[in-house]
Amino acid sequence: MSEKFNVPSELPRYPRSMWRTVTTLPTFPELKEEIKVDAAVIGAGIAGVTTAYLLALEGYKVALVDASEILSGTTGFTTAKISAQHGLIYSELLSNFRPEIPKSYYEANIEGLRFIREMVETHGIDCDFKEETSYLYTNQEDKLDDLRKEFDAYQELGIPGQWHESLPIPVDAIGAISMPGQAQFNPIKYLKFLVEKFIENGGLIYENTTIEGAVYGKPIKAYTIDAELQINCNEMIVTTHYPFWNVPAGYFSRLNVERSYALVVKPETTFHGGMYLNIDDEKRSLRSATFEGEEVLIVGGENHVPGKSDNTFDHYLELEKFAGKTFGSREIPFRWSAQDITTLDKIPYIGPLSADYPFAFIATGFNKWGMTNGTFAGLLLRDNVLRRSNPHMDTFNPGRFNDKSISQNIATGFKMAKELITGKFAGAHEKVDRLEPDQGGVVRYKGKKVGAYRDPKGELFLVDTTCTHMGCETAWNDAERSWDCPCHGSRFSYTGEVLEGPATDPLKRIEE
Numbered sequence: 001m002s003e004k005f006n007v008p009s010e011l012p013r014y015p016r017s018m019w020r021t022v023t024t025l026p027t028f029p030e031l032k033e034e035i036k037v038d039a040a041v042i043g044a045g046i047a048g049v050t051t052a053y054l055l056a057l058e059g060y061k062v063a064l065v066d067a068s069e070i071l072s073g074t075t076g077f078t079t080a081k082i083s084a085q086h087g088l089i090y091s092e093l094l095s096n097f098r099p100e101i102p103k104s105y106y107e108a109n110i111e112g113l114r115f116i117r118e119m120v121e122t123h124g125i126d127c128d129f130k131e132e133t134s135y136l137y138t139n140q141e142d143k144l145d146d147l148r149k150e151f152d153a154y155q156e157l158g159i160p161g162q163w164h165e166s167l168p169i170p171v172d173a174i175g176a177i178s179m180p181g182q183a184q185f186n187p188i189k190y191l192k193f194l195v196e197k198f199i200e201n202g203g204l205i206y207e208n209t210t211i212e213g214a215v216y217g218k219p220i221k222a223y224t225i226d227a228e229l230q231i232n233c234n235e236m237i238v239t240t241h242y243p244f245w246n247v248p249a250g251y252f253s254r255l256n257v258e259r260s261y262a263l264v265v266k267p268e269t270t271f272h273g274g275m276y277l278n279i280d281d282e283k284r285s286l287r288s289a290t291f292e293g294e295e296v297l298i299v300g301g302e303n304h305v306p307g308k309s310d311n312t313f314d315h316y317l318e319l320e321k322f323a324g325k326t327f328g329s330r331e332i333p334f335r336w337s338a339q340d341i342t343t344l345d346k347i348p349y350i351g352p353l354s355a356d357y358p359f360a361f362i363a364t365g366f367n368k369w370g371m372t373n374g375t376f377a378g379l380l381l382r383d384n385v386l387r388r389s390n391p392h393m394d395t396f397n398p399g400r401f402n403d404k405s406i407s408q409n410i411a412t413g414f415k416m417a418k419e420l421i422t423g424k425f426a427g428a429h430e431k432v433d434r435l436e437p438d439q440g441g442v443v444r445y446k447g448k449k450v451g452a453y454r455d456p457k458g459e460l461f462l463v464d465t466t467c468t469h470m471g472c473e474t475a476w477n478d479a480e481r482s483w484d485c486p487c488h489g490s491r492f493s494y495t496g497e498v499l500e501g502p503a504t505d506p507l508k509r510i511e512e
Contacts, residue, residue: 011263011316011335015480018264018291018298018334020076023188026195028070028205031229037063037204039385040222040233042211043240045075046191046370047363050378051237053194055385056201063231064203065222067210070195071188073241073500074370077338079262079285079300081275082116082371083182084109085134088146088279089346089367090153096345103157104395105347109369112376113183116190127189128290134275137167137176143279147175154179168272169286170326184275184287187371212504214245216357225504235385237361238353239377242341242489242502245353245360252470252502254344255365257489261315261337262300264291268328271297284322291333299323306339306489312479337480339489339500340368349398350377351384361385362398432460440476440494450510451476451483453494462510463496469503483507 037060041052044066052064066072084106093102120129138147154161154177164176199205210225219232238244243251260283276286285300299322302315316335323329343349343365353360361384363377376392383390394400432443432452440453442465451465451474465474465483472487482499483492491500496507 011313011320011332015077015336016334017076017188017336018289018296019078019080019186019188020071021334022291023186023192025069025071025188025192028207031065031206031209031224031231034230034232035063035204036219036232037061038233039063039235039237040065040220040231041237041239042066042222042244043073043238044070044205044207045073045239045241046071046187046374047366047377047381048237048239049191049194049198050375051239051363051381052203053198053201054378054382056198056203058382058386060385062198062203063206063233064198065206065209065211065231067208067240067498067501067504069207070205071191074338074340075187075191075374077262077336078187078370079287079298080187080289080371081134081182081184081285081287081369082113083134083179083275083369084113084159084372085136085177085179085182085277086367086369087136087277088150090157090159091146091149092346094153094156099157101347101395102153104392106157106159108376108380108392108395109372111379112372112374115375115379116185116371117183119193120185120190123193125190125193127185127187127193129183129185129190131181131183132273132275132287134179134182134277135164135167135176136179136277136279137164137171137173138279139172139174140280141174144175147177147279151177167276168274169276170269171276171284171286173278182275184289186289210498210504211244214360216360218359220359235359235361237363237381237385239363239381240501241339241364242500243362243364244501244504251349251362251364252488254349255488256342256344257306257339258303258342258368259306259337259339259484259489260300260304260368261302261312261319262298262335263316263319263323263332264289264334265297265299265320265323265327265329266291266294266331266333267297267323268330271295271327282318284319296333297323297327305486306475306477306484306491312337312477316479339491340370341365341489342367345400347400348373348377348396350380350396351393351398353398355399432462435460438481440478440481442476445510451507453481455494461494461496463492463494464508464510466507467492467503468505468507469501474507 215221223230283301366373467485474483490503
């Protein structure tokens, strides 16, 4: 390991995305009137933007709708690795499926990578696209066999890869697998180009427009949160990260949510290239980027279930410690966190919402790898809408089931039930008058348990902590100043407004 460097004692006060900071995006109006389109794409992340762009190229009249601003969700808060090396995915899929399934998963993600590369090269998109070798590694003896099984899976499936005993950077490893020909980029610069081309091809974009539900029929009627406006469409595509309309197929019991963290660090030493991810207990992700003309490092990791961390700042501090010890740290200009959705079998759900809703489609569960999975989702959703064959449709079909997914479905249901019960009986930590400026938590107020936050100026904000999605109790996230739900990952601001779905209604405000 390298010598120990000084670690900065201060993190940025508020989370902020480097990608969104260095890229100026256009703004779009709210939906103000009822409209009719060929296709409505709900959710403007990488999957939604790519799908809308591709359908517009096919001559469809498309409306792209987002509850906030475009590209302000997980796509704007990603490490932005464009890679088919997704942890121990191939050995796990081989243990659960016939070899054709993990092979299809790999080929689909390579197709997503290839699409991005060809778009960048064909159109000359200035998005810091750079090819890199990706490395999966471990420094734990008890993880080495798992890594070797993953390498064996590469060889069985014909995936290019090489075994290494060490890494080209000053991070200890006792084993590593490299995958050549992967890439990294600024996803917002890239997607800004797709947005502009979508508009040029007649696309409509509506921001700050929350779609709460839909009435299935001909046409499908997707209605806003106040039920006063609707979008009439022949095809509806739900790409809202966590599906807002999940009851018809029970997606709330078929998805898991995890939160992770990232820092942008100005290092003291030279970074020798590559993208890195370990499989160890303390998760660490590394890649380089450019900020204000100089090389910076994006350091990620520290995964946990939303609402299940006593102090979310600690996760940033652990990443800060790792970066300072390994590369030195002159400055940390950005920090952010994001939530990722995982399906029961680790393969995304991309395709018809269910057999009963053949003109409604969904894409979710990218398992932290949204750049390739999300891009491929756009390609596969286009083919679904056009009723065009695609060799990967069965692999990603949301209606698939196997024995393991059924048992995991039951386990997810028990987990939710446990959260409902334990959350309701959990006590408040302290009295409201003990809250200091810029501090929040569950407190006692007028004999009741409520959520409270006192801002830096001393103003108090009180909310009912019951999640408006399915009734679980939210927990205070001190690093993001938000209320987070451990059941399905809904997030709310300290004033109660929805930051992230599946919830569409705000937390109830409590007046002093």
